Amino acid sequence: MYIHVEKLAQEIRKGAASVDMVSLPNYGWSVPGTLQEDLLSKMSAPPKSDAPLITSNxxxxxxxxxxxxxxxFSMMDAQFKAFLGATGGLRRTQQLAGKPARIL
Structure with a gap:
């Protein structure tokens, strides 16, 4: 995860935690990567976050x-696209219906 995205997420988390009756897990999540480690090192990719990997569950x-x-190029990254693509079962069974979602 890029540091600026992680910092924004932490600030949003602080704001949400300050609201009464809001319960948050003690961590954020990261999506599974799609590139092999050797390729990431050749690309000088930033270090991986220590956040646990999120699942459809x-x-x-x-x-x-x-x-x-x-x-x-103004598009979400391939890793997040792959993660969303893997949630088809949740959408088919309406398990995500009515849940608020935001993008930072």
């Missing part, structure tokens, strides 16, 4: 979402 259990990701 985590989305099903959450009440709301705030997603953050770096953009490339």
């Amino acid at each position: 985590d989305l099903a259990e959450a009440d709301a979402f705030v997603f953050g990701f770096p953009t490339r």
Whole structure:
């Protein structure tokens, strides 16, 4: 995860935690990567976040979402696209219906 995205997420998290009756897990999540480690090192990619990897089940259990990701040519990154693509079962069964979502 890029540092600026992680910092924005931490600030949003602080704001949400300051609201009465809002319960948050003690961490944020990261999506699984799609590139091999040797390729990442050749690209001088930033170090991976120590945040746990999110799963479709985590989305099903959450009440709301705030997603953050770096953009490339004004598009979300491939890793996040792949993660969203893997949530088709949740959408088919309406498990995400009515849950507020935001993008930072």
